[in-house]
Amino acid sequence: MELTRTFKSLEAGDHARHGLSRERLLQMLRRMIEIRRFEERVEHLFLQEGALIGPSHLYLGQEAVAAGAVGALNDDDLITTTYRGHGHAIAKGVPLKLLMAELFGKATGTCKGLGGSMHVAIYPEKGSVYATAIVGSGIPIANGIALALRQAGKRQVVMTFFGDGASNTGSFHEGMNLASVWKLPVIFVCENNLYAMSTRADQAVAAESVASRAEAYRMRSILTDGNDAVAVFLAAKEAIENARNDKGPALLECMTYKLKGHGVYDRAEYRPREEVEQWLKRDPINNFEASLLEAKLATQADFDQIEKQVAAEVEESVAFAKTSSVLPFEDLMKYVYAR
Amino acid sequence: MRELTYADALREALREEMIRDPRVVLMGEEIGVFEGVYKVTRGLLKEFGPERVRDTPISEAAIAGAAIGAALAGLKPVAEIMYMDFVPICLDQIATQAAKMHFMSGGKLKVPMVLRTQYSLGRAHGSQHSQFFPSWFFQVPGLKVVLPSTPHDAKGLLKAAIRDDNPVVFIESGMLYRTKGPVPEEDYVIPLGQCDVKRKGNDLTVVAVSRVVNEAFAAAAKLEEQGFTVEIIDPRTIQPLDLTTILESVKKTGRLIVASDDVKSGGIGSEIAAAVIEKAFDSLDAPILRVASPNMPIPFSPTLEQAYMPNAEKIVEAAKRLIG
Numbered sequence: 123m124e125l126t127r128t129f130k131s132l133e134a135g136d137h138a139r140h141g142l143s144r145e146r147l148l149q150m151l152r153r154m155i156e157i158r159r160f161e162e163r164v165e166h167l168f169l170q171e172g173a174l175i176g177p178s179h180l181y182l183g184q185e186a187v188a189a190g191a192v193g194a195l196n197d198d199d200l201i202t203t204t205y206r207g208h209g210h211a212i213a214k215g216v217p218l219k220l221l222m223a224e225l226f227g228k229a230t231g232t233c234k235g236l237g238g239s240m241h242v243a244i245y246p247e248k249g250s251v252y253a254t255a256i257v258g259s260g261i262p263i264a265n266g267i268a269l270a271l272r273q274a275g276k277r278q279v280v281m282t283f284f285g286d287g288a289s290n291t292g293s294f295h296e297g298m299n300l301a302s303v304w305k306l307p308v309i310f311v312c313e314n315n316l317y318a319m320s321t322r323a324d325q326a327v328a329a330e331s332v333a334s335r336a337e338a339y340r341m342r343s344i345l346t347d348g349n350d351a352v353a354v355f356l357a358a359k360e361a362i363e364n365a366r367n368d369k370g371p372a373l374l375e376c377m378t379y380k381l382k383g384h385g386v387y388d389r390a391e392y393r394p395r396e397e398v399e400q401w402l403k404r405d406p407i408n409n410f411e412a413s414l415l416e417a418k419l420a421t422q423a424d425f426d427q428i429e430k431q432v433a434a435e436v437e438e439s440v441a442f443a444k445t446s447s448v449l450p451f452e453d454l455m456k457y458v459y460a461r
Numbered sequence: 462m463r464e465l466t467y468a469d470a471l472r473e474a475l476r477e478e479m480i481r482d483p484r485v486v487l488m489g490e491e492i493g494v495f496e497g498v499y500k501v502t503r504g505l506l507k508e509f510g511p512e513r514v515r516d517t518p519i520s521e522a523a524i525a526g527a528a529i530g531a532a533l534a535g536l537k538p539v540a541e542i543m544y545m546d547f548v549p550i551c552l553d554q555i556a557t558q559a560a561k562m563h564f565m566s567g568g569k570l571k572v573p574m575v576l577r578t579q580y581s582l583g584r585a586h587g588s589q590h591s592q593f594f595p596s597w598f599f600q601v602p603g604l605k606v607v608l609p610s611t612p613h614d615a616k617g618l619l620k621a622a623i624r625d626d627n628p629v630v631f632i633e634s635g636m637l638y639r640t641k642g643p644v645p646e647e648d649y650v651i652p653l654g655q656c657d658v659k660r661k662g663n664d665l666t667v668v669a670v671s672r673v674v675n676e677a678f679a680a681a682a683k684l685e686e687q688g689f690t691v692e693i694i695d696p697r698t699i700q701p702l703d704l705t706t707i708l709e710s711v712k713k714t715g716r717l718i719v720a721s722d723d724v725k726s727g728g729i730g731s732e733i734a735a736a737v738i739e740k741a742f743d744s745l746d747a748p749i750l751r752v753a754s755p756n757m758p759i760p761f762s763p764t765l766e767q768a769y770m771p772n773a774e775k776i777v778e779a780a781k782r783l784i785g
Binding site: 200231232233234235236237241244245246251252254256259261262263264265266267268269270271273274292293296297299300303304454456457458459460461 | 518522538553557563
C-alpha cells in the first residue's frame with residue numbers, strides 16, 4: 123500500500139508537473155463549492171421548506187473525493203455511483219438544474235423524474251452511466267462497462283464509487299476478483315466515511331483497511347486522505363494511468379467524513395461529538411482554500427467570485443425545478459421496455 | 462426438413478448471431494473450454510476465441526453484472542447461469558438493476574442482454590438443482606421471459622432474444638436438450654410475445670409450458686381416443702404474455718387447463734387463470750384447472766420425482782374432471 127500524499131507535500135512549482143495547473147486547481151475547488159452549496163440547498167428544501175420528500179443521501183463533507191477523483195479523469199471516461207451520488211454527478215459536469223429537477227420529480231430532470239435522488243446521477247451524456255440504490259451492486263456493472271470499452275478497442279476507463287459498507291458485500295468481492303482476473307480498466311473508489319448508516323466501519327470491516335482487501339485480489343491499492351482533493355487527485359491519476367495502459371484495475375480508499383447523517387433526515391446522534399468536531403476542523407473546502415492561498419495560487423477574491431457564481435446557479439436550478447412539470451402518468455408504460 | 466436437437470438448435474442460434482453481430486459475446490461458468498455443461502456452446506470458443514466466449518469464475522452476481530454493464534456500453538452479451546437454482550444468487554442484478562434501468566433512467570439506458578439458464582426437473586438433480594420459478598418474474602416488469610419447448614422455437618426465440626433491446630431471461634429445459642425436431646436451414650426469428658397454437662382442437666384448451674408441452678401432446682392423443690379434441694397453446698414467452706391467443710381459444714372450447722412444471726401456488730397457471738377469468742369469465746363452461754408441481758421442495762428419489770412432476774396422465778385426469 124502506498125502512503126498518503128497531501129497537497130502540502132508538493133514543492134512549490136510542482137503542481138503543473140502533476141497535471142495540476144492553477145486553472146485545474148480552481149476548477150476542482152469550483153466543483154467542491156458547487157457540491158457544497160447544492161447539497162446545502164437540497165437539505166434546506168427537505169428540512170426547512172418541506173419541498174422535497176423521499177430518501178436523499180447528501181454528499182456534504184466528501185466533496186474532495188468526487189472533485190479529486192473525477193478531476194483526474196478525462197471527459198470521456200465513465201463513472202458509476204450510488205444513492206449518494208449528487209456529488210459525483212456534479213463533479214462530472216451534470217448541470218445543476220437537471221439534478222435539482224430530478225430531485226423534484228420533474229420531467230426535465232436527469233431521469234425525467236422516474237429516478238429521484240438515489241438515481242439522479244444517471245446521465246450518460248456526461249459519462250455518468252449509472253447510479254444504484256443497492257449497496258455494492260454497481261461494482262459488477264462497472265466491470266461490464268469496462269469490458270465493453272476494452273472489447274471495442276477504446277482507451278477509456280471506468281471509475282466506480284461506493285462506501286465502506288459496500289466493501290462487505292459479495293458484489294464487491296466478486297467484482298474485485300473478476301476485474302483482476304480479466305484485467306479490466308476499472309478504478310474502484312471506496313469513500314470510507316467511517317460509518318455504514320450507524321454501523322462503524324471498525325466494527326464491520328474485518329480488515330486493517332478497505333484498501334488492504336485489494337491484496338487478496340492481486341490488485342494495487344492506495345489509501346489516501348479523502349478530505350484532501352489533491353491527494354485524491356494524485357492517487358486517482360496514477361490508478362487511471364495504469365488502468366488506461368492495460369496494467370489492470372486498482373482500489374483507491376479515501377478516508378473522509380460526512381458532515382451530516384446517512385440520509386437527509388438522520389441527525390447522526392450515534393457519532394461521538396469529539397469525533398465530529400475533529401473532522402469539522404478538516405473541512406475539505408476550507409483546507410483546500412487555505413492551501414491555495416498559502417501557495418499563492420489563488421486569492422480570496424477568486425473564492426468570492428466562485429461562490430457568487432455558484433449561488434446564482436443553485437438558485438436558478440431551484441427555480442427551474444419548481445417551474446418544470448411532471449411527466450403525465452399515461453406516458454409511463456412506454457418507459458418499461460425499450461422499443 | 463432437417464432435424465436438430467434442442468441443444469444444437471440453441472448453439473446454431475448463438476453461432477449465427479455471433480457471426481451476424483460482432484457485439485454478441487458469451488460469458489458464464491464452463492461455457493468455453495468445457496463447452497457448457499449441456500454442450501450448448503460446443504465449438505464456439507474455438508471459432509470465436511476467448512474474448513467473445515468468456516469462461517468466468519463461479520460468481521453469479523459478477524457474471525450478471527458484467528453482462529449488464531457490457532450491455533449498457535454497447536455489447537450484446539449472452540450470460541449463462543448454469544442452473545436456474547443459481548439465478549437467485551444474481552437476482553438483484555437481474556430484477557433490481559437490469560429490469561429497472563430503462564424505466565428509471567427515463568428511457569436513456571438500454572440493457573440488450575440475455576440471461577440463459579435451464580431447469581433440470583426430471584433428471585434426479587434433487588431440491589437444489591431442479592427448481593423452476595419463472596413466475597417470480599411476473600413481479601418484475603422490464604424483463605422478458607422466454608420458455609422454448611421445441612428445437613424450432615428454441616432457435617428462433619433465442620435469436621429474437623439476442624436482438625431485443627431489453628434484458629431477457631431465457632429459460633431452457635434440461636430434459637429437452639436431447640429431444641429432436643425440425644429446424645429450418647434458413648434464418649428465422651420468432652417474435653417475443655406470441656403464443657403458438659401447437660395443436661388444434663375444440664373441446665378443451667391446454668396452455669402448456671416448456672417440457673410439459675410434450676406431456677400435453679401425449680394427453681391430447683389419449684383424450685382424442687375418447688372423442689375429445691384438445692387445443693394446445695404454448696405461450697413461449699410469459700412476459701410479455703400473448704393473452705389474446707389464449708382467450709380466442711378459450712372462447713371456442715370453454716375449458717382451460719394450464720400445465721407447467723412450476724409449483725402450483727402463485728405459478729404460471731395462477732396468473733393465466735386470473736387473466737382469463739378477468740377477460741373471458743362468460744366463455745368458461747367449467748373451472749380453470751392447474752396441473753403443476755405440488756407445494757413442496759423437489760424430492761431426489763427418481764421414483765418420487767416422477768410422482769412429483771406434471772405428466773400426461775395428470776393432464777388427462779384434470780381434463781376428465783372438466784369434460785365429465
